[in-house]
Amino acid sequence: MIQLSERQRDALAEFINIAFGRTSAALSDLTGQRVVLYPPEVSVCTVDELYGVLSRFIHEEVATVHQIFDGPMAGDAFLVLNYAGAVELAHLFIEGPAPSTLLDASAREVLTEIGNILLNACLGMMGNLLDLRITFSVPRLRLDSLDSLLRTLVIGRDELRYALVVYTRFHLRDSDVGGYLVVALGVNSMEHLIQAVETWEVGYGQG
Amino acid sequence: MKQALAAVAWEQMAADWLLREAPLGLLITDFDLTIVAWNRWLETRSGRSAAEMVGRNLLEAYPEIVERGLERYYRDALAGRVQVLSQYFHHHLLPMPSTYQPGPEQMAQTAQIIPLTQDDQVVGTLTFIIDVTERVAREQMLMEINRRLEESLAELQAAQARIVQQERLAAVGQLTAGLAHHLNNILAGMLLATDLLLHSPSLPDPAHDRLTRIKDLGQRAAHLVQQLLDFSGKSLYRLERFDLGLLLREIIRDLERTLPPLIRIRRDIEPGAYPIRADAAQIRRVVSNLIDNARDAMPEGGILTFRLSPLRLRPGQTPPLPDMPPRLWWVLSISDTGVGIPPEVLPRVFEPFFSTKGMTETTGLGLTQAYGIVRQHHGHIVVTSQVGEGTTVTLYLPAAQEERKEEEKEAGWPCGHGETLLLVDGDEFLLDTTRMLLEELGYRVLTARNSREALTLGAQHGEEIALAVIDAMLLTADGTPLYRTLRQRIPGLETVLLSHFPRNAGLDPRAEEGVRGWVVKPFTVEQLAQAVQAALPDKVVHGEPTADPPRQVKG
Numbered sequence: 001m002i003q004l005s006e007r008q009r010d011a012l013a014e015f016i017n018i019a020f021g022r023t024s025a026a027l028s029d030l031t032g033q034r035v036v037l038y039p040p041e042v043s044v045c046t047v048d049e050l051y052g053v054l055s056r057f058i059h060e061e062v063a064t065v066h067q068i069f070d071g072p073m074a075g076d077a078f079l080v081l082n083y084a085g086a087v088e089l090a091h092l093f094i095e096g097p098a099p100s101t102l103l104d105a106s107a108r109e110v111l112t113e114i115g116n117i118l119l120n121a122c123l124g125m126m127g128n129l130l131d132l133r134i135t136f137s138v139p140r141l142r143l144d145s146l147d148s149l150l151r152t153l154v155i156g157r158d159e160l161r162y163a164l165v166v167y168t169r170f171h172l173r174d175s176d177v178g179g180y181l182v183v184a185l186g187v188n189s190m191e192h193l194i195q196a197v198e199t200w201e202v203g204y205g206q207g
Numbered sequence: 208m209k210q211a212l213a214a215v216a217w218e219q220m221a222a223d224w225l226l227r228e229a230p231l232g233l234l235i236t237d238f239d240l241t242i243v244a245w246n247r248w249l250e251t252r253s254g255r256s257a258a259e260m261v262g263r264n265l266l267e268a269y270p271e272i273v274e275r276g277l278e279r280y281y282r283d284a285l286a287g288r289v290q291v292l293s294q295y296f297h298h299h300l301l302p303m304p305s306t307y308q309p310g311p312e313q314m315a316q317t318a319q320i321i322p323l324t325q326d327d328q329v330v331g332t333l334t335f336i337i338d339v340t341e342r343v344a345r346e347q348m349l350m351e352i353n354r355r356l357e358e359s360l361a362e363l364q365a366a367q368a369r370i371v372q373q374e375r376l377a378a379v380g381q382l383t384a385g386l387a388h389h390l391n392n393i394l395a396g397m398l399l400a401t402d403l404l405l406h407s408p409s410l411p412d413p414a415h416d417r418l419t420r421i422k423d424l425g426q427r428a429a430h431l432v433q434q435l436l437d438f439s440g441k442s443l444y445r446l447e448r449f450d451l452g453l454l455l456r457e458i459i460r461d462l463e464r465t466l467p468p469l470i471r472i473r474r475d476i477e478p479g480a481y482p483i484r485a486d487a488a489q490i491r492r493v494v495s496n497l498i499d500n501a502r503d504a505m506p507e508g509g510i511l512t513f514r515l516s517p518l519r520l521r522p523g524q525t526p527p528l529p530d531m532p533p534r535l536w537w538v539l540s541i542s543d544t545g546v547g548i549p550p551e552v553l554p555r556v557f558e559p560f561f562s563t564k565g566m567t568e569t570t571g572l573g574l575t576q577a578y579g580i581v582r583q584h585h586g587h588i589v590v591t592s593q594v595g596e597g598t599t600v601t602l603y604l605p606a607a608q609e610e611r612k613e614e615e616k617e618a619g620w621p622c623g624h625g626e627t628l629l630l631v632d633g634d635e636f637l638l639d640t641t642r643m644l645l646e647e648l649g650y651r652v653l654t655a656r657n658s659r660e661a662l663t664l665g666a667q668h669g670e671e672i673a674l675a676v677i678d679a680m681l682l683t684a685d686g687t688p689l690y691r692t693l694r695q696r697i698p699g700l701e702t703v704l705l706s707h708f709p710r711n712a713g714l715d716p717r718a719e720e721g722v723r724g725w726v727v728k729p730f731t732v733e734q735l736a737q738a739v740q741a742a743l744p745d746k747v748v749h750g751e752p753t754a755d756p757p758r759q760v761k762g
Contacts, residue, residue, distance in 0.1 A: 030296050071327070094295055106339075106343060109295065112291050113292065113293040113296060116291040120289075124286075137289070138289050138291075139289065
C-alpha cells in the first residue's frame with residue numbers, strides 16, 4: 001500500500017505546479033485572458049478507492065478529457081470535471097452569447113484542447129523526469145457517470161493500480177471552476193514516479 | 208511470411224483508400240515537415256495537387272502557419288505529444304475556401320496533429336483536418352434560436368406574473384370598493400353630525416376643540432377612503448381634454464420650488480403636443496404620488512428624471528405590455544436614483560397598504576391609487592427597479608386621438624381664419640407651445656416675451672392685431688398692467704388674459720374695458736380655443752382653418 005509522506009506530497013505538488021504553470025501560460029497565450037491554475041492538492045489512492053475520493057466533490061454526470069499513454073510507463077490520464085463545471089469552464093473560455101446549459105460540439109472541442117494542453121504538460125514532464133518516452137493517444141472528451149468512467153479503469157487490468165489525484169481550480173474572468181487531474185498507473189510505475197519526484201525535489205530545492 | 212505480406216497488403220489498401228476517399232484532410236510529413244502524403248480531400252479543398260505538394264516543406268508551402276504561431280504545435284508533435292486544435296481557438300489550420308453555402312468564405316477546421324513513431328522515435332507527423340464550417344454555422348443558428356426562445360419564455364413568464372398580479376388586484380379592488388362604499392356612508396354621517404355640533408352656539412370651548420379634532424380625523428379617513436375608491440376604479444371622474452406635456456411641465460415647475468436641494472431634476476420631454484382625455488386632477492394626483500415615492504426613496508438626494516414621449520403602436524407590432532392595443536400612446540416615466548425595491552417585493556407594490564417605508568397611516572396607498580387611476584383611464588402602469596440603483600415607474604396613457612392634428616380639428620374646436628393675434632407671456636416654453644397651438648387652430652400669431660417687446664410689436668402691427676392674448680401679471684415700466692397700456696396705444700384692442708388665478712384680489716378683470724376673456728393656467732386646448740374665438744369681435748367659426756388673409760379689424 002502506497003502512503004505518501006508529507007515530503008513526497010509536497011514534492012509531487014511542486015512538480016505538478018510547474019506543469020500547471022506551463023499550462024496556465026499556454027492557455028493565457030491561447031485566449032488572450034489571464035488564466036491561473038491554483039496550486040494543486042495532491043493525493044494518491046488505489047483505483048478502487050478513487051470513486052470514494054472523487055464522489056466527495058463530483059456527484060453527477062462527469063465530463064472527462066481522457067488520454068491513454070503508453071510506453072515504459074503506461075496508464076490513463078484524465079481531466080475530470082462535473083458536467084456543470086465543464087459547461088462553465090467552456091463558457092469562460094468562449095466569449096460570446098449567454099452560456100447555455102449544454103455542451104455543443106464547439107464547446108466540447110474547446111474542453112478537449114484545454115485538457116490536452118494540461119495532460120500534455122503533466123505527462124510530458126513526467127516522461128522527461130523519468131527519462132522515458134511516453135506515447136499519447138488522441139484525447140477524447142467523454143460524458144459519463146463517474147461510476148462508469150471508473151469502471152473502464154479496472155476492466156482488463158489485473159495489476160494493482162494507483163491513481164495520482166490532483167485537485168485544482170481554473171481561474172479566469174473573475175470565476176473559478178474546480179476539477180481533478182487523475183493519472184492512473186500500475187503500482188511499480190507509481191512508486192517509481194514518486195521516488196523520482198522526491199529525488200527531483202531535492203535537486204530542484206538545491207538548484 | 209504469406210500472412211505478413213497479406214497484412215502489409217491490407218494496410219496498403221487501407222492507406223490508399225484513406226488517401227483517396229477519406230472525408231477529411233490527411234497530411235503526412237517527415238521529421239523535417241516535408242510533406243510526404245497529401246490526400247484527395249486536401250487536393251480538392253485547397254486547390255493544390257498532391258504532385259505539387261509532396262516534397263515541399265509544409266511551413267514554406269503555408270507560411271501562414273508560422274505567421275499565426277501554429278508551428279509550435281508541430282514542434283510539440285515532433286516531441287511526441289498529440290496536438291488538438293479546436294475550431295474556436297484557431298478557426299483553421301490550413302487556409303481553404305469554404306464549400307458550405309450560404310456561409311463564410313473561409314473553411315472552419317478542427318485539427319489533430321499526431322506524432323508518427325518508429326522504434327520509439329518520432330519520425331514524422333500525421334495531421335487530420337475536419338471541415339466544421341456547416342456545423343459551426345448550425346450551432347450559431349441554434350444558439351440564436353435558443354436565445355430567442357429564452358427571451359420568449361421570459362416574456363411569457365412576465366406576462367403570467369402580470370396576469371396573476373392583475374387578478375389579485377382586481378379581487379382586492381372589489382373588496383376595497385365595497386368596504387370604501389360603506390365607510391363613506393358612515394363617515395358622511397359622522398362628519399355631518401360633527402359639523403352640526405360645531406355650529407351649536409352653546410358648545411363649550413373644550414368640546415369644540417375635541418370635535419374639531421374628530422372632524423380632522425374624519426376628513427383624513429375620508430381621504431383614505433377616496434384613495435381606496437380611486438384604486439378600485441369606482442371614483443367619479445371628470446374627463447376633459449388637456450395637454451399632458453403642459454400639465455407635466457407645470458408640475459415640474461411647481462416641484463422645483465419645493466424639492467430639497469439635494470434632489471436634482473432632469474426632464475426629457477419630446478417636443479410636440481400630448482392631447483389626452485382624462486381627469487386632469489386625477490392624473491396630477493398620480494404624478495404627485497410618484498414624485499412623493501421617488502423623494503422618499505432618495506433621503507440622501509439624487510436625480511429625479513421625467514420622461515415623456517409618444518409611442519405609436521401599429522397593428523402587428525409587439526407592444527411593451529401584452530394587453531396594449533395598437534394606437535397612439537403617451538409614455539410618461541418618473542425615475543429616481545434611490546434605494547430601489549427588492550425583487551420579491553416588486554410584484555406587490557400596487558396592493559393597498561403594502562409599503563416598504565414602514566406601516567404608517569400616510570403611506571402605502573400612493574402606488575395603489577396611481578394604479579387604479581391609470582387603469583380607469585385605460586392606461587397601464589409598470590414599475591421596474593434595481594436595489595441600490597433606483598426605480599422607474601412608467602405610465603402608458605392613451606392619446607386623446609389617433610391623429611392629433613387632424614382630429615383636434617375634427618373634435619370641433621373653434622378655429623381661426625388667419626386672424627392675427629398678439630401673444631405675450633414671460634414663460635418662453637408656454638409662449639412657444641401656445642403659439643404653436645394657436646397656429647394649429649388657424650391663427651397668425653405674433654409673440655412677445657415681455658411688455659417692451661409687446662409694445663414694439665403693437666406699434667409695428669397695431670392695425671393687424673385682431674386680439675391680444677396676454678399674461679395678466681405682465682406690467683409695463685410704470686407698473687400699469689400691460690393689457691391696459693396696449694389698449695391705450697391701440698384703441699379698441701380686445702384682450703384675453705391668461706393667469707394662474709381665476710380672480711385677482713377680488714377684481715374681476717372681465718369687468719375691465721377691453722378684457723373679453725379669461726383663461727386659467729393650466730388651460731386645455733378647448734378652453735383657449737373657445738376663449739379666443741369668443742373674444743374675437745365679429746364671428747365664431749367652427750371647422751377647418753383656411754388660408755384667408757388676416758382680418759382687418761381696425762380702421
